[in-house]
Amino acid sequence: MSSGHSTADIQSHIKVYMTVFAALAALTIITVAASYLDLSTGEGILLALTIASVKGSLVASYFMHLISERALITWILMLTAGFFFVLMFIPMASFIDQAQVG
Amino acid sequence: MDIPYTVEERPDTGLFNAKLGVWLFLASEVMLFGGLFSAYIFLRYGAPVGAFHEWGQELNIPLATLNTLILISSSVTMVMSWASLKLNDFKKYKLYMGLTLLCALGFLIIKYIEYTAKFDHHIYPSTNTFYAIYFTLTGLHGLHIIGGMIVLFYFWIPGSKMWDSKPEQFTNRIEIAGLYWHFVDLVWIFLFPVLYLL
Amino acid sequence: MDSHNHHEEPFYRKYIWSTDHKIIGLQYGITSLIFLLIGFSLMMIMRWQLAYPESAVPLVGSIFGEDGMLLPEIYNSLGAMHGTIMIFLGIVPLAVGAFGNYIVPLQIGAPDMAFPKINAASYWCYFVGGVVMMSSFFTAEGAARSGWTSYPPLADIEVGQTMWLIGMIFLITSSLLGSINFITTIIQLRAPGLTWMRLPFFVWAQFVTSFLLVLAFPPLEAAAVLQLMDRVAGTSFFLPSGLVVSGEVLGVSGGGSPLLWQHLFWFLAHPEVYVLILPAMGIIAEVIANNTRKPLWGYNSLVFAVVFLGFMSFIVWAHHMFITGMGTAMSAFFQTTTMIISIPSIIILSAFFISLWGASIRFNTPMLFALAFLPMFGIGGLTGLPLGFAAADIYLHDTYYVIGHFHYVVAPGTIFGLFAGIYYWYPKITGRKMSELLGKLHFWPSLIFMNGVFMPMFIQGLAGVSRRLWDGGLEYAHASGVLHWNEFMSISAWLLGLAQLPFIFNIFYSLKRGEKVDKNPWGATTLEWTAPSPPLPHVNFEKIPEVHRVAYEYSVPGRKRDFTPQTEPKKG
Numbered sequence: 033m034s035s036g037h038s039t040a041d042i043q044s045h046i047k048v049y050m051t052v053f054a055a056l057a058a059l060t061i062i063t064v065a066a067s068y069l070d071l072s073t074g075e076g077i078l079l080a081l082t083i084a085s086v087k088g089s090l091v092a093s094y095f096m097h098l099i100s101e102r103a104l105i106t107w108i109l110m111l112t113a114g115f116f117f118v119l120m121f122i123p124m125a126s127f128i129d130q131a132q133v134g
Numbered sequence: 135m136d137i138p139y140t141v142e143e144r145p146d147t148g149l150f151n152a153k154l155g156v157w158l159f160l161a162s163e164v165m166l167f168g169g170l171f172s173a174y175i176f177l178r179y180g181a182p183v184g185a186f187h188e189w190g191q192e193l194n195i196p197l198a199t200l201n202t203l204i205l206i207s208s209s210v211t212m213v214m215s216w217a218s219l220k221l222n223d224f225k226k227y228k229l230y231m232g233l234t235l236l237c238a239l240g241f242l243i244i245k246y247i248e249y250t251a252k253f254d255h256h257i258y259p260s261t262n263t264f265y266a267i268y269f270t271l272t273g274l275h276g277l278h279i280i281g282g283m284i285v286l287f288y289f290w291i292p293g294s295k296m297w298d299s300k301p302e303q304f305t306n307r308i309e310i311a312g313l314y315w316h317f318v319d320l321v322w323i324f325l326f327p328v329l330y331l332l
Numbered sequence: 333m334d335s336h337n338h339h340e341e342p343f344y345r346k347y348i349w350s351t352d353h354k355i356i357g358l359q360y361g362i363t364s365l366i367f368l369l370i371g372f373s374l375m376m377i378m379r380w381q382l383a384y385p386e387s388a389v390p391l392v393g394s395i396f397g398e399d400g401m402l403l404p405e406i407y408n409s410l411g412a413m414h415g416t417i418m419i420f421l422g423i424v425p426l427a428v429g430a431f432g433n434y435i436v437p438l439q440i441g442a443p444d445m446a447f448p449k450i451n452a453a454s455y456w457c458y459f460v461g462g463v464v465m466m467s468s469f470f471t472a473e474g475a476a477r478s479g480w481t482s483y484p485p486l487a488d489i490e491v492g493q494t495m496w497l498i499g500m501i502f503l504i505t506s507s508l509l510g511s512i513n514f515i516t517t518i519i520q521l522r523a524p525g526l527t528w529m530r531l532p533f534f535v536w537a538q539f540v541t542s543f544l545l546v547l548a549f550p551p552l553e554a555a556a557v558l559q560l561m562d563r564v565a566g567t568s569f570f571l572p573s574g575l576v577v578s579g580e581v582l583g584v585s586g587g588g589s590p591l592l593w594q595h596l597f598w599f600l601a602h603p604e605v606y607v608l609i610l611p612a613m614g615i616i617a618e619v620i621a622n623n624t625r626k627p628l629w630g631y632n633s634l635v636f637a638v639v640f641l642g643f644m645s646f647i648v649w650a651h652h653m654f655i656t657g658m659g660t661a662m663s664a665f666f667q668t669t670t671m672i673i674s675i676p677s678i679i680i681l682s683a684f685f686i687s688l689w690g691a692s693i694r695f696n697t698p699m700l701f702a703l704a705f706l707p708m709f710g711i712g713g714l715t716g717l718p719l720g721f722a723a724a725d726i727y728l729h730d731t732y733y734v735i736g737h738f739h740y741v742v743a744p745g746t747i748f749g750l751f752a753g754i755y756y757w758y759p760k761i762t763g764r765k766m767s768e769l770l771g772k773l774h775f776w777p778s779l780i781f782m783n784g785v786f787m788p789m790f791i792q793g794l795a796g797v798s799r800r801l802w803d804g805g806l807e808y809a810h811a812s813g814v815l816h817w818n819e820f821m822s823i824s825a826w827l828l829g830l831a832q833l834p835f836i837f838n839i840f841y842s843l844k845r846g847e848k849v850d851k852n853p854w855g856a857t858t859l860e861w862t863a864p865s866p867p868l869p870h871v872n873f874e875k876i877p878e879v880h881r882v883a884y885e886y887s888v889p890g891r892k893r894d895f896t897p898q899t900e901p902k903k904g
Contacts, residue, residue: 039221042217042221043221046214049210049213049214049217050210052210053206053210056206057206060199060203060206060326061199063326063327064195064199064331067195067327067330067331073184073187073332076331076332077332080331080332081327081328083327084323084324084328087323088320088323091316091319091320091323092316092320095210095212095213095312096312096316096317102147102148102149104147104148104154105149105153105154108157108158108161109161111543112161112164112165112547113164115165115168115547115548115646116164116165116168119165119168119551119599120172120175122595122647122662123172123176123592123595124172124175124176124179125662126595126653126658126659126662127176127179127180127589127591128179129658129659129660130591130656130657130658130662136443137442137443137444137446137448137521138442138443138520138521139446139521147519149520151521152447154516154520155446155450155512155513155516158512158515158546161546161547162508162512162546162547162549162550163550164550165546165547165548165549165550165551166550166551166553166554167554168550168551168554169550169551169552169553169554169555169596170554170557170558172551172595172596173554173555173558173569173592173596176589176591176592176595177569177588177589180587180588180589181587258565259561259565259567260566260567260568260584261585262568262585262587263567263569263585263587266561266567266569266585266588267569269561269565269567270557270558270561270567274557
């Protein structure tokens with residue numbers, strides 16, 4: 033196992049886990065509350081996705097230990113993220129491009 | 135001759151095999167859900183303006199919020215069960231792993247209530263494209279929960295004997311299972327606002 | 333050190349539920365060769381209908397009904413299943429499953445794959461997927477008949493597709509398990525001293541291929557799930573509103589888009605093209621370096637080219653979709669990326685050609701296939717360029733030109749590469765060489781008839797003959813001038829089938845009668861040749877080798893031998 037996981041380390045990790053848990057729960061409430069605000073669709077989507085991204089990165093960084101993970105894993109995930117965004121946006125872009133032609 | 139680096143880390147990568155393997159698997163899972171999210175965007179864009187939002191009004195936000203909190207809690211208990219092993223506290227491990235499974239079960243029960251409520255109102259995947267993607271995404275996510283539960287249950291009772299013989303490898307396995315479990319949680323963190331709130 | 337558990341293994345543990353990468357590689361190899369034969373046979377039946385429309389098919393005609401004629405719906409099934417079997421059950425499992433499994437751990441000096449049990453699971457997923465696909469022929473609905481691309485709305489409503497989708501989910505799972513295993517193995521289990529730039533090019537090719545599979549296959553799995561939902565749960569992911577089928581509006585909610593399928597499908601299927609070709613390029617690199625007795629020319633640029641190729645292959649997919657009404661902006665984007673991706677292919681091919689320069693080439697069977705690969709793949713690649721431009725593609729799309737183009741890439745391209753690999757590594761697997769005479773009897777007719785089958789397709793395609801016609805285009809005036817080629821192509825195809833007999837015979841004959849050889853019959857440098865032939869069960873090497881050199885030290889001036897194995901320590 034990774035070096036530097038002494039008992040004291042783990043105990044300080046546990047404190048971090050609890051803080052992250054509180055933050056996640058709070059953000060969940062906030063995002064639900066925000067959905068009742070009178071926002072435009074664009075603003076609503078932006079806010080909800082921003083909160084979700086923050087929550088997601090909290091889970092990935094602390095529960096999945098990505099914050100202290102090896103460079104190799106980070107590289108693989110960055111590659112994946114790149115192709116993920118290609119998959120998200122290029123079909124949509126060609127859809128929009130199409131709509132203008134039609 | 136044993137396969138190298140099943141337990142200890144390879145010096146130049148700093149990883150043991152299974153950890154790299156599970157991250158690659160998660161990368162493929164990102165692309166799997168990516169394909170479905172892409173479909174969501176495509177269909178939402180193709181639907182009449184505001185239709186997806188309107189169709190989504192039928193969903194039960196309080197129940198889904200509760201489910202989100204349950205799943206987040208299960209992530210915490212999961213990471214705590216791993217930390218307990220690191221602290222050599224096998225009893226705590228059993229406790230936290232049991233709690234994780236309990237949360238997962240609770241999640242599925244609430245999901246079941248939600249599904250049946252929809253069916254009672256004659257809302258099916260075939261109703262419109264929003265419910266098509268809603269049932270597909272949550273259904274596939276639910277399958278991931280069930281798959282995870284099977285693995286976690288194995289490590290909770292039958293597979294936990296390994297702790298006595300190879301504690302280090304067992305801890306590694308819990309870490310790997312945890313990575314998968316947190317990922318399933320992470321997917322839900324995005325599914326929840328996308329399906330219920332937007 | 334020596335394996336102590338393989339003596340007691342019963343037969344089924346050793347050969348059926350084995351976790352040894354070599355046995356799994358052979359399982360993959362044998363199964364996929366059988367599937368290649370089946371897929372090829374389907375095509376030979378279709379070629380009868382194209383050469384002699386509406387006449388009874390000889391030999392097997394009775395399967396199709398009393399008059400022995402190939403009905404249009406059966407023709408469509410055969411076409412769809414030919415593509416599916418050749419790609420997903422034949423070439424990918426042979427190139428990646430068989431060669432990757434058998435050779436990669438040997439070439440990196442590993443005792444096995446990183447996850448042997450997952451490796452076995454990968455094979456058995458593939459096997460189940462294959463069984464599901466094949467059994468669909470015998471169901472009441474029959475096999476899928478919507479093309480290997482399964483475009484909706486046709487695939488959503490046509491019979492037979494459900495089995496296809498279930499089969500695909502198994503095959504995709506198999507590929508994912510396999511490729512995760514390959515990447516982990518290559519990263520984690522390289523022998524001491526085997527740094528990245530000392531890896532044989534074949535390993536690099538498999539590495540990039542595995543990444544393509546891991547990241548590109550899941551979106552197709554997602555798409556398959558969506559199509560399954562459309563068929564089973566009545567959703568409308570790919571069905572637009574108000575779709576009229578057989579004169580009636582379809583009773584579904586609508587609101588979906590067939591284009592969604594095309595995006596998700598080609599997001600996989602374009603990288604898939606490189607999944608098909610890269611392992612073959614890897615094999616060709618090994619065979620060329622070995623038989624020219626020279627270092628591979630431009631090893632570094634080959635590596636960078638193959639990595640860049642893999643990366644680019646994710647952003648070219650919509651060049652399959654120029655005629656779907658995509659706007660000019662997106663068309664321009666995909667034309668540009670498509671032209672860019674041809675650069676690394678050209679770098680790789682040029683490096684192979686330059687490697688031949690000034691060499692004293694050994695013309696043995698693997699080398700002949702490798703040499704034939706170069707111009708054949710070249711034709712396949714160059715004829716792809718017009719398809720990458722929207723203006724030319726609008727005319728050529730869905731004609732036989734497209735069929736000719738990708739078959740040149742895959743048939744005399746990839747399959748020749750795979751043949752080269754089989755002849756080249758057969759001595760490692762069995763301890764005997766394959767017969768050279770039979771090998772040449774296999775090679776020359778194959779080369780001639782391959783071109784006989786596919787070259788006329790360019791002529792027909794340029795004349796505008798559609799690729800999907802049951803009668804080959806009899807009803808179209810513009811096709812009448814080129815239809816006489818159909819008979820020529822069909823006869824070439826059947827002769828090509830005959831030309832495979834020496835190969836099949838050779839595999840069995842050489843098992844018992846082939847020339848016995850030591851562990852390094854070709855005088856090769858890479859690690860697999862330092863293991864015994866066949867390598868030891870489960871552990872491969874007597875002891876894990878240590879690597880001191882780059883992969884291809886051939887004919888280094890001043891050395892006694894014309895090759896220096898990677899394991900040979902450097903002096904002083």
